[in-house]
Amino acid sequence: MTRLYHFALSPFCRKVRLVLAEKKIDVELVDERYWEPSNEFLRRNPAGKVPVLKIDGMNLSESQAICEYIEETRPEPPLMPRDPAARAEVRRLCFWFDDKFHREVTANLVYERVNKKVMRGGYPDGKSVKTGAQKIKYHLDYMGMLLDHRRWLAGDSLSLADFTAAAHLSCLDYISDVDWHRSEVVKDWYAKVKSRPAFRSILADQIPGFLQPPHYANLDF
Known part of the structure; x- marks a missing residue:
C-alpha cells in the first residue's frame, strides 16, 4: 500500500x-x-x-522530488511535457510557487492564521499577515498575465505547475484569503482545476478548529 504522511493544510502535501x-x-x-x-x-x-511518501519500498521526501518520481514511474496521464524547454517552464513555475509564493504568501497567511494555532505557537503576527495580503495581489496578477496567453499556467496542457499553484491557493482559499474578484481568468483557471476528480479529497478536508468557508467546495464558487 502506498502511504502518504501528511498535514492536511500543507501545500506541499496537497x-x-x-x-x-x-x-x-x-x-x-x-x-x-x-x-x-x-x-x-x-x-x-x-x-x-512532510510530505513523506512510502512507495515502491522507499520513503521519498520533498514534494518536487516525489512528484517527479511519480511522473517518471507512472507516466500516464502525463503532467510534464516532452519538450525540454516546456519541461523547464513547468519546473520554473513549480519552484516559483514552492519558493517565492510560499515565502511571500503562504507562510505569512496560512502559517500565521492556522499553523500557529494548531501547533500552539502563539498568536498571528499582524505584520506578517499584512505582508501576505499585499504580496498575493502581485502573484494573482502574474498568474493572470500568464493565463492571458496560455490555456494553463505553463502552456497548452495541464501540468505539475497547475497542481503546484492550486495546492497553495487551495490552502489560502480554505481561510478565505484569496480575492477571486481580482482576476476572472485566474478564477476560471482555478474552477477548472478544482473541478477535476483529483481535487475531491482536497475539497473534503476538514481542519479541526477551522470551518470551511461556504464557497470552498463549490465548483462554481
Missing part, C-alpha cells in the same frame, strides 16, 4: 495528493504532527518535514 489522485494511485493518508516528530518519523525523513 501537491503530492493531487498528483497521486490524477494518476489514480490509491494511497493511505496518515496525519503526521511533524512539529512534534517521533523517532519513527525522523527515520523516514531526517529533515522532519
Whole structure:
C-alpha cells in the first residue's frame, strides 16, 4: 500500500495528493504532527518535514522530488511535457510557487492564521499577515498575465505547475484569503482545476478548529 504522511493544510502535501489522485494511485493518508516528530518519523525523513511518501519500498521526501518520481514511474496521464524547454517552464513555475509564493504568501497567511494555532505557537503576527495580503495581489496578477496567453499556467496542457499553484491557493482559499474578484481568468483557471476528480479529497478536508468557508467546495464558487 502506498502511504502518504501528511498535514492536511500543507501545500506541499496537497501537491503530492493531487498528483497521486490524477494518476489514480490509491494511497493511505496518515496525519503526521511533524512539529512534534517521533523517532519513527525522523527515520523516514531526517529533515522532519512532510510530505513523506512510502512507495515502491522507499520513503521519498520533498514534494518536487516525489512528484517527479511519480511522473517518471507512472507516466500516464502525463503532467510534464516532452519538450525540454516546456519541461523547464513547468519546473520554473513549480519552484516559483514552492519558493517565492510560499515565502511571500503562504507562510505569512496560512502559517500565521492556522499553523500557529494548531501547533500552539502563539498568536498571528499582524505584520506578517499584512505582508501576505499585499504580496498575493502581485502573484494573482502574474498568474493572470500568464493565463492571458496560455490555456494553463505553463502552456497548452495541464501540468505539475497547475497542481503546484492550486495546492497553495487551495490552502489560502480554505481561510478565505484569496480575492477571486481580482482576476476572472485566474478564477476560471482555478474552477477548472478544482473541478477535476483529483481535487475531491482536497475539497473534503476538514481542519479541526477551522470551518470551511461556504464557497470552498463549490465548483462554481
